[in-house]
Amino acid sequence: MHFVDAKGILTGKGGYYGMNIYRGCSHGCIYCDSRSKCYRFTHPFEDIEVKRNAPELLETALRSKRKKCMIGTGSMSDPYMHCEKDLKLTRRCLEMILQYGFGVAIQTKSDLILRDIDLLEEINKNAKAVVEITLTTYDDDLCRILEPNVCNTKRRIEVLEKLREKGIPTIVWLTPILPYINDTKENITAILNECVRTGVKGIIDFGMGLTLREGDREYYYAALDKYFPGMKERYIRRYGNAYELPSPNAKELRALFEDICMENNILSKAEDCFAFMQELPDKYEQISLFDL
Numbered sequence: 580m581h582f583v584d585a586k587g588i589l590t591g592k593g594g595y596y597g598m599n600i601y602r603g604c605s606h607g608c609i610y611c612d613s614r615s616k617c618y619r620f621t622h623p624f625e626d627i628e629v630k631r632n633a634p635e636l637l638e639t640a641l642r643s644k645r646k647k648c649m650i651g652t653g654s655m656s657d658p659y660m661h662c663e664k665d666l667k668l669t670r671r672c673l674e675m676i677l678q679y680g681f682g683v684a685i686q687t688k689s690d691l692i693l694r695d696i697d698l699l700e701e702i703n704k705n706a707k708a709v710v711e712i713t714l715t716t717y718d719d720d721l722c723r724i725l726e727p728n729v730c731n732t733k734r735r736i737e738v739l740e741k742l743r744e745k746g747i748p749t750i751v752w753l754t755p756i757l758p759y760i761n762d763t764k765e766n767i768t769a770i771l772n773e774c775v776r777t778g779v780k781g782i783i784d785f786g787m788g789l790t791l792r793e794g795d796r797e798y799y800y801a802a803l804d805k806y807f808p809g810m811k812e813r814y815i816r817r818y819g820n821a822y823e824l825p826s827p828n829a830k831e832l833r834a835l836f837e838d839i840c841m842e843n844n845i846l847s848k849a850e851d852c853f854a855f856m857q858e859l860p861d862k863y864e865q866i867s868l869f870d871l
Contacts, residue, residue: 653686682707755789781846
């Protein structure tokens with residue numbers, strides 16, 4: 580990893596701002612879109628760029644805001660990568676968010692977020708906190724191949740349970756779903772059943788498939804050659820160089836997804852999930868455990 584002094588930390592406008600404390604990632608997920616060349620990384624993806632002055636920049640930015648709003652993080656780089664354990668920049672940023680009365684929507688695959696559950700609980704009491712957890716693969720052996728350097732799905736489900744106990748609302752990212760790999764009815768049903776059991780507020784799905792762009796396509800195909808011999812050729816025959824790669828089972832899986840969400844009053848439209856994550860009401864009422 581290497582350290583930089585960033586010039587700014589927040590992007591966006593109006594009622595929602597995003598931030599990335601780190602650039603790059605150490606999780607090693609074989610499908611990661613953030614590897615795409617369109618994001619113009621000037622350093623190796625695993626050489627994490629650390630914005631060491633992020634907490635100070637965030638405090639300055641929050642102090643200047645007249646209206647409280649939600650602050651999002653984790654869309655490009657996980658705020659709970661391995662280096663966060665020692666650096667604690669995400670924790671310091673959460674302290675700033677709590678101090679200045681803002682809300683937070685934070686996306687991760689890591690159970691390290693439980694270290695900061697005390698801050699998230701306080702933010703949720705005073706403003707609003709939403710935690711977004713990515714679940715793609717229920718089978719632990721397959722999960723270790725697809726997402727090798729981060730806790731497995733079973734552990735992430737435990738994170739959802741602990742967040743529910745604290746009354747912190749959660750959103751699950753059920754994406755990407757990889758054609759011919761984790762695009763089975765059994766996999767999707769198992770994940771959705773856990774979402775129901777742990778009382779998630781909403782689930783984001785982008786059509787039961789994945790996207791590939793220059794940069795991440797090459798990395799993904801190299802992983803297919805290593806772990807799933809012959810699969811790359813199968814992809815090329817079906818999809819060519821397409822950006823969107825829907826599962827052959829997409830229609831069936833999407834119907835299953837929508838049915839289970841509807842039956843259990845779970846938000847299933849991406850726009851509804853984003854609206855919930857980005858809205859900070861004037862008076863936010865913490866979700867009661869009886870409502871989950």
